[in-house]
Amino acid sequence: MKAARIHEHGGREVLRVEEILKPDPQAGQVCIQLKASALNHLDIWVRKGIPGVPLPLIMGSDGAGVICKLGENTDKFSIGDPVIIQPLVYCGECRNCQSGNENVCDKMGIRGESTDGTNCEFIVLDEKFVEPKPENISFSEAAAFPLVGQTAYQMLINRAKIQPGENVLVWGAGSGVGHMAVQIAKIVGCNVIATAGSDEKCSFANKLGADLVVNHYNKNVIDEVKKFCGKVDVVFEHVGSATWDISMNVLNNGGRVVTCGATTGPKAAIDLRHLFFKQQTILGSTMGNADALTQVIKLIADEKLIPQVDKIFSLDDIAIGHEYLEHSEQFGKVVIDI
Numbered sequence: 001m002k003a004a005r006i007h008e009h010g011g012r013e014v015l016r017v018e019e020i021l022k023p024d025p026q027a028g029q030v031c032i033q034l035k036a037s038a039l040n041h042l043d044i045w046v047r048k049g050i051p052g053v054p055l056p057l058i059m060g061s062d063g064a065g066v067i068c069k070l071g072e073n074t075d076k077f078s079i080g081d082p083v084i085i086q087p088l089v090y091c092g093e094c095r096n097c098q099s100g101n102e103n104v105c106d107k108m109g110i111r112g113e114s115t116d117g118t119n120c121e122f123i124v125l126d127e128k129f130v131e132p133k134p135e136n137i138s139f140s141e142a143a144a145f146p147l148v149g150q151t152a153y154q155m156l157i158n159r160a161k162i163q164p165g166e167n168v169l170v171w172g173a174g175s176g177v178g179h180m181a182v183q184i185a186k187i188v189g190c191n192v193i194a195t196a197g198s199d200e201k202c203s204f205a206n207k208l209g210a211d212l213v214v215n216h217y218n219k220n221v222i223d224e225v226k227k228f229c230g231k232v233d234v235v236f237e238h239v240g241s242a243t244w245d246i247s248m249n250v251l252n253n254g255g256r257v258v259t260c261g262a263t264t265g266p267k268a269a270i271d272l273r274h275l276f277f278k279q280q281t282i283l284g285s286t287m288g289n290a291d292a293l294t295q296v297i298k299l300i301a302d303e304k305l306i307p308q309v310d311k312i313f314s315l316d317d318i319a320i321g322h323e324y325l326e327h328s329e330q331f332g333k334v335v336i337d338i
């Protein structure tokens, strides 16, 4: 089968589309013929090099396809069923997994980072990592949302516990997690201030339902938030060094900053006096628990949440897809057609 792998870390030239052996399902596993997978910023980090990546590695965290072969002792699916892949890897047996916190499992990983991923024609998975695909979305749309949808849901619902009527600031509404966050916060009934880096992305953020959209390159976010609502109750952070001071500046008494990433750099300072006096909370978040994916799939099946596919590349052109993502040109997701 065809797969996009890396054998070493580096630039886009290390991506190799090559023929490898097709996997065979063991007991409790199913084989999925992938129809679409998607790119995430994680792929860029993995390609450039982060600790603990096994090489060679099939890239890609998200995927959707059809069940093409069943291992023994499987009962969840039939051949031909359209399905979505859970990007989170977990043991299912430890205390954290048993209590529904699979994303803090000791053996927690992400497909395409700690184990082979979805940028390939076939993948074999334990049944627990496979969910039925809603009928109202295409395979491209089905591949576009799992990792970012699950991550945004975990951050806003399970970590920050957003409430109707709260003011929520979402940085980078054009990004994968950002476009999911705007919609999830609106579904809950929050007032959403979104930022984006171009007028075109700002108008997309408006269409997603944001109540105020600020172009963060030519407007002062602190001033715009002040005019709109004074301070915000929750900041959805994934940008890091470039935005951290503003995130803390606009945060209300009792407010929460929830962060899942640091695309502009990991170093940030906090003034502890402000933190304790204003009784604010900083929440770290990675991926989501298994239920977060189930809930996001439900919201999509109910057409409350819409995954946005920006551009589709073929598996052979995956390096061009990486380049497009690295230039942050997309609104929503970059999908790989398989």
Ligand SMILES: [Zn+2]
Pocket: 090, 091, 092, 093, 094, 095, 096, 097, 098, 102, 105, 106, 107
């Ligand atoms: Zn576990």
